[in-house]
Amino acid sequence: MKYQSRKKALILLADGTIFHGKAVGETEGSAFGEVCFNTGMTGYQEIFTDPSYYGQLMVTTNAHIGNYGTKEEESQSDSVKIAGLICRNFSYQYSREQADDSLENFLAKSNLIAISDVDTRALVSHIRDNGAMNGVITTEVEKLDELKKQLAAVPNMDGLELASKVSTKEPYYFGDENSNYKVAALDIGIKKNILRNIASRGAYVKVFPYDTKFEDMAAWNPDGYFLSNGPGDPEPLKSAIGVAKQIIEKDKPLFGICLGHQVIALANGVSTYKMHNGHRGINHPVKNLLTGKGEITSQNHGFAVNREEAESNTELEVTHVHLNDDTVAGIKMKNKNCFSVQYHPEASPGPNDSLYLFDQFIENIAKAN
């Protein structure tokens, strides 16, 4: 074996800053997207396949990525969803008996462009100080001028509807059809582990495309409704917001996660906004205001629910807050069977501290029956 030097590659940010690095593997070309970072030290495969990250160039802050390869069952959707990967050290060789492939092959199958050897810490500080912005990662280091032009034409995440890009085209079922309950899930970017968590608690899930009408979901006669996580700005999701309003009106048990949580807020007339650089990691502290207890949560969102509006809304109660910046992490409706959280209780990746929320959802369904 011989030491292998890698080809040059770089990241060009919308503000003109360039971070130099090396191309991972053989995949060549350019990839555009919003540059965001995730601080998790485990769970790269889960992150890369999470539909909520659709269209984003992912900076992983952990020093090494790829050490334990990939394993099909740990994917959170059927393909890689990030637009590109930026890391410090990429492990071409992996070590794990359970793994079925290397991360290099896993990414290559999706033709994903990845770059390593970047000063990711400097890049994260840059985004932290200047806010999330678009960028391009490229192995075509000679075509900078052209890339700059193309980058300028990439739309801003603010106002961008992306759920349609990741949602299922056709309804499908998940779980055991002889379960006690039926849950209708609106897929605006759903993660597999959410389905596993609902199904394992005795519910049969039917997953509907993002633009399904309430009537079509209700026709299945579900016991409860679920609004999933997903990418992009929640505001343009008029159809989903409408569905949420109707579920609430009928006072059917409803649970929302992440984008679904934002949709529920919007359905209640509470606005959302784009955060400076969002929350992405598996170490986010949340306080449950109902129990006074803390939980370490997995988070991944660039938009948030307006806290003032949520608090002054007579229908809503803020149930969870993020301890670092006091943003809204969870709400419930005072007089309706509806609650939602901004974070990811299904983990994968991340801690299992918040799995109780799924129990609560099933309890809510049980009570309503």
Next chain:
Amino acid sequence: MPKNEKLKSILIIGSGPIVIGQACEFDYAGSQSLRSLREDGIETILINSNPATIMTDPSMADHVYLLPLTTKSIIQILKEHPQIDAVLPTMGGQTALNLCIEADEKGIWKDFDVDLIGVDIDAINITEDREKFRELMLKIGVGMAPQATATSFLKGKEIAQEFGFPLVIRASYTLGGAGASIVYKPEDFDDLLRRGLEISPIHEVMIDKAMMGWKEYELELLRDKNNNVVIICAIENMDPMGIHTGDSITVAPAMTLSDTTYQKMRDLAIKMMRSIGDFEGGCNVQFAVSPDDKEDIIAIEINPRVSRSSALASKATGYPIAKVATKLAIGYSLDELENQITKSTSALFEPTLDYVIVKIPRWNFDKFEGSDRTLGLQMKAVGEVMGIGRSFQEALHKATQSLEIKRNGLGADGKGYKDYDQIISKLTHASWDRVFVIYDAIQMGIPLSRIHDITKIDMWYLRQYEELYMLEKEISTYTIASLDRDLLLEAKQKGFADRQIAHMLGCYESEVYNKRTELKINRVYKLVDTCAAEFKAMTPYYYSTFEAEIETPDGTRYVENDSEVSDKKKIVVLGSGPNRIGQGIEFDYCCVHGVLAAAECGYETVMINCNPETVSTDFDTADKLYFEPVFWEHIYDIIRHEKPEGVIVQLGGQTALKLAEKLSKYGIKIIGTSFESLDLAEDRGSFSTLLKENNIPYPEFDIAETADEALAVADKLDFPILVRPSYVLGGQGMKIVINKQELEEHVVDLLRKIPNNKLLLDHYLDGAIEAEADAICDGENVYIIGIMEHIEPCGIHSGDSNATLPPFNLGEFVMQQIKDHTKKIALALNTVGLINIQFAIKDDTVYIIEANPRASRTVPFIAKAYGEPYVNYATKVMLGEKKVTDFDFKPHLDGYAIKQPAFSFNKFPNVDKKLGPEMKSTGESILFIDSLKDDEFYNLYSRRKMYLSK
């Protein structure tokens, strides 16, 4: 109400003298804890018998008791301070916990109405009683290795019959795995079982089926009164199960754990901590994971206290575990506390790293002649180093460069093993240098799969090694002129030292340095901030790395550096590196005081050290902390970056001192005594000339560089002759020989171990009394801070001797000679700062054995005994801020203070425990006695007679 308002006065128990398995990490924990209580306006009372600690400084607690760690002392303290509301026993290791249990069993806490905080007795009992612990784990559904308890020899035999071999014996209620062993063969079982039963205070051993080769992990947890639990750090052992974690190379974050398995482990850890009892504070849980596709997790043990690993985890993450654990113990909840690093986010969170740390233990087998050097279940390391880098390879390299064992990193120094059988044997029987041997094995072409079969080290690590070797091979095909920027940058990013690259290219280190400076491949400094830069952090805790370039829109290229240099005048203090015999916590004590004194003088202070156990590497100690190897290249780059007024080398022991020459050569100012004087004192020839000129007697001596020369010298000097190498620590290789044959053997042996050394041969003053003096000198005046007399006669290393302050039987005439000589020598050496001089006294004549113009092991002891801040004074003198005459010296001591060495021989069953000129003790304690009629003194003194009669 956040905290428990009933707690107004708290007793903290320290960990006593340093022994293997319990080192200065507990000084770090205790100091943090005391500061943390003080922040909340709580009165603190401290008991610890170890004087060489920061925690026992008068400024650290309201009342400091330097007393033996016994229930008798506890009762004395509780009588004198009936106001004590609670005791916090979790900061002083197993020693403090054991004392706490003993006091509890005797009903002392109850008698004095003292609450136990930070732990509960049931939790300690459950975790220490392996049988109960096991029952509990199985009850809550946590897997354990098959195990059984034996309280008798016969029962033990039965169990072995059932389990088969290999199996593991562990003695209950012991420290650092004392009495633990892996038994591979039935014929070894009887002896090891007997030993385990003997060592356990309750004559109980656990016999486990050995989970050899399973992957080993440690998690550091914190819990508050609301039952919130966070994991501060997950540490992965590169050396799998079978080697004590204190003797393992460990890595954080975990490198080879998937999220699925890690989260399972996290859930188990939380469940375990909640199951053992109701307490608020820190906890350490150890797990093993099967390396096969099952990824089964079993629990190994849980420690309901701050541990060695929590000190490492604090330094690895920046999250001050002891400090926060203390706050939790007094009633705060995690969500009420702020992240100490960012000061803007919550303490209820789990730190995330954007770098890698590697810890390598430091062993001292050379001090334990005849010891079994194979690593196993019982900890044998005396210290540790930590390397921080932006990759595992860089961190590993930095850790190996921190060890001070004359290696420059992995490979590329021509020192590797080249014998196939030797390499295989060294891999099979893990010893101190296995971390290097893996590289040698790859270099030799031994397949990784074979190395993995033998060592069970995860393939991921072995491939990282392999890549390093491939890079070495690649670079070796270039010359300094032909090597391109990319490859050189990659080599630097992977942690290769300039010196190693020079070796590969066949050029000088300075050429590599110049080339990389030219190509703008410069070290940059990154922050340890708990949050991977997600939030802005205020804490000045840095490590170095090499990064790729960034280009601004106008085309300017730069490399980002987190460490901004202020325009204040600065002082760099060089730390003492890993603890080892002869250079321990005393020097860290000195460094910390040096830093504090320099700050008082208005300097910005910069600390450089690589020992994660210490107070000096607490980010609260210096204005800026560089957690870096005390290794030339790293130090020089920091100095070039910070541009300090000068560097203090005389507080960090031999580690710092030996860099003086190079610093001086590069025109960097050494604060205090100059390099020339340091060198003069070390050079026996010039030093004796100096003594002669000053009419000061010294034992006849000469220098030899070969055995022939040594024999010739022996003709001039009378036997016995003391032989010792120059520039060594703690009397390494020192021996008294009585005839030519012994002399020849020893000289040959020494020159083999330390080639090209100048050996010193002294006529040995048989039966002499030994004494030593420490003094502060400003170049004009000398103030002797203390004179100590050794109770054992000359010939026992000063570090291993019991000694009294002041001397117990030296007459006025002798004392005057000591004082005169000390003053004369200090001035003649142009000492500016501290000096330590050792004397041998025979027939009322005081001879000089050696002089060291630097802080010595005894300085902290004397400072504690007299209640005076001598290191602070000496630092101000060094800096030229003060003269000796500016201080108002007011030493106070009723009676005598005895320095008592502590040994760790129980970790080395077959070692010769006989004391001699080579130091073997690992720590010390202080004992105050009112008069020489004290029993303790009498005992020591009668043993002296025994030595003399030999």
